[in-house]
Amino acid sequence: MLRKIRIALAVLFFSAVTLLFLDFTGTATEWFGWTAKIQFLPSLLAANFAVVAGLVLLTLLFGRIYCSVICPLGVLQDVFSHAAGRRKRNRFAYAPAMTLVRAGFLAAFIALAALGLLSVASLVAPYSAYGRIASNFLAPVWALGNNALAALSEAAGGYAFYPAEIWFKGAGVFLAAAATLAVVGVLAWKGGRTYCNTVCPVGTVLGFFAKYSLFKPVIDASKCNSCSLCSRNCKSKCIDYKNHSIDYSRCVACFDCVGVCRKSAISYSPAFAKKAAAKRAEAERAARPEGARAEFSAAKKEPPAVFRKGRRGFFSTLFMLAGGAAADAAETMKVDGGLAPIRARRRPERAFKISPPGSGGIANIADKCTACQLCVSACPSRVLVPSRSLSGFMQPEMTYENGYCRIECVECSKVCPAGAILPISPEEKASTQIGRAVWTASRCIVNADGMQCDNCFRQCPTGAIQMVAKDPKDPKSLKIPTVDVARCIGCGACENLCPARPVAAICVEGNPSHNRI
Template identity: 55%
Template sequence: MLRKIRLTVALVSFVMITLLFLDFTGTLHTWFGWLAKIQFLPAVLALNVGVILLWVVLTLVFGRVYCSVICPLGVFQDIVSWFSGRRPKKKYRFSYSPAVSWLRYGVLGVFVIAVIAGIGSVVALLAPYSSYGRIASNLFAPVYQWGNNVLAYIAERSDSYAFYETTVWLKSLPTFIIASVTFIVLVVLAWRNGRTYCNTICPVGTVLGFFSRYSLFRPVIDAEKCTNCSLCSRKCKAACINHKEHRIDYSRCVTCMDCIDTCQHGAIRYESRLKKTVEVSGEKKTDNARRSFLTGMGLLFVSSAVKAQEKKVDGGLAVILDKKIPERMTPIVPPGAQGLRNMQNHCTGCQLCVSVCPNQVLRPSTKLSTLMQPEMSYERGYCRPECTKCSEVCPAGAILKITPADKSATQIGHAVWVEKNCVPLCDGVACGNCARHCPVGAISMVASDPDNANSLKIPVVNTERCIGCGACENLCPARPFSAIYVEGHELHRTI
């Protein structure tokens, strides 16, 4: 029964987190966005003390339930391992192996050094939640969007507007390659050896494993009932059960309950290490705290739905194609990030903000120092002042939550005019597109010839009013480079 409850909650959690990366409308984030914010590592980087204490306490009480219920990468490995076990004669394919402690703590040491030093690319590579996020947003999301476009095509010909077409495009080749390699490695390891990654590489698993050594409730082997059949050991995907010595390595045990379900002699029980199962009227009375906890979590998932946010779509602007990215001296990061340093120190490159951006402004960085962290570019859209999606979904504190009013007063960069590309000077026709669409009125059109008031007008940028939203760069008709582009600021300021 405990195993069934655990599986139900884990699958619901996994599906909801996956949908957060697939839902390009951003609607589901209103209901289930909290699932991203309770992930352990993003909570640590966001200094979310409440969530950190929650998982530490739950691990000290129940063991590594986070790894088997909430962590999407852990559940993904379980799914792959389950399919592998469906093969004939592969039902019991694992065996006990000693912990590779030097590797576990070595990787943890490298990870901690990377966090302290602000080496975001290393943090992003090792973070389990972010690794799954990249897999979902780079490999699963395109398939999901193509399926949506097929339905939109069918609906359009049926005079229905239930679906609308979305653009499927490669946001970053390096990130796509990293996501593909991570996917292949995880599938191979899980297919062959279950949770090898969790118990040798994952820094979160190592940290929680330290606390789970002292967990109050844990699976216990009754040596008197055990017949040394080794079924529990061969079923344990964490390879942590030594059936010969009737011992379990609790630092690697993820409390999946598979061993309890497998044992045919009732030799394994989930019980308190302080208070053993007691006899009451000749019958055994088992502590059901674990069952109550998982049942409560299941009810929490069901009751978490709140009023849905109304779906917002793009304002009908045509997509401008064939633009090239200008050479920016300083990358642009979203309002709420406060600047490059905060982004580098907190971002884990999970791609959740990239997935939810409705204007296709965010994409993963290709620079080594900020690899896979989001940066802004305006070839496909601009950062609309009323949109705060990225700040609402970021679980790690890299993009702090802001209001539309805050965003309109935050300068993330400033526009720069490029005279040689400007349409009035190059083609001799009037334009003014940048000035007409500037949401803060930071661009004015003045006569190109000061001595001739009737000469074609060119833009002048008021850098004190410009917020760097990129509307001018995106809507400039000049090709292949815009005649006006945004240069980022290392530190954002309020204007």
């Protein structure tokens, strides 16, 4: 029963967190946004000490329930491990803890974070690692399915669904997600929770507290017949059945051992029950006739499940379609009015990155962002993208090739669980200067082509751009833009809608620290 309850809760949490990265309507955030904000590392970075204390207390009471229920990467490992278990059952064996390896990864994580390289350290952080996997591999499949339903709905004369863009977020973050998925998948397929108990810094920290948890799996040696079923089904490889002991720092409270024991020798009980069970076992051994041996019943080895090629083929085809659709969407040439092709827009070189409203500036992003990609997935204008630079790799920055930052939109500030982007209202956003527009005369079509253009002036939502005569002595001369920096908020409407190619004639230069205007 405990195992079934754990699986049901894990499915609910896993589905809720995954929907945050898949949903493009903003609905999932309203319902399930809290599941991201109770993740351990984001809560710690956001200084949400109530959540951190709650998770530590949960661990002190029930063991590493967080790792088996709340953490999405932990549940993903269980999915891989379960799939491998269908081919070969009873496949695990007790292994000593790799304490030095765990301590080394934790020390490296803390050192990198202290040196301002949190984006590098977060490559092994569980929540952000899963976020990159979900946004790069699951989101395209979700969008592809939605687009198929939209096509069917339109053919039937309905509009219950609308097409969504299948967005390739960048080679760097895609490769990082692919590498993480490969490492986690292989380790889980071969060794269950190996990643959790060697690499994951959160698992190491919670493992320390789990050693002192009130409730934990307890082996009653008086009932145990040393069949080793518990050890061979323990994905954490932490049950030493020969000595009737469990390494609770590695136990993730999955309750698989409780469910598989045929003698009811393992129970999820208060810690003091372990001492009582040990006393009973000692008393029985003393009363047992000399030379008597415990009954040993070897578990029958079940044949491996038949691997269903049809199912594998289905999912392989599905991922190929998603990847192909994403590639097609990335390579599709934009056209003007559906007729004349437009030259591709190239991202301008900026002295400082543009950080989203609510972040306060580049420093806060660097200090607190775990590069989970949740804000990138939530941005409806595709303005937030993973950074390609080594400093702040995969952390969000703003660029305006795909759209601009609308004043009324504050979606990224709603979803950030780590405090890298704080909640901000549209009114506050309208008075926050994240950057300022800079006009380059040589690229402007007024100078380059001798044609009048006032697109930036017409699109500026704050009235920061005015048109003045190119020749002050000739009022009838072509007009060029001038920027009132005091009114510009850096929304990027001018840059996005500038017709100059390949680089816009008017571009936003980021403010290292945001200003109020």
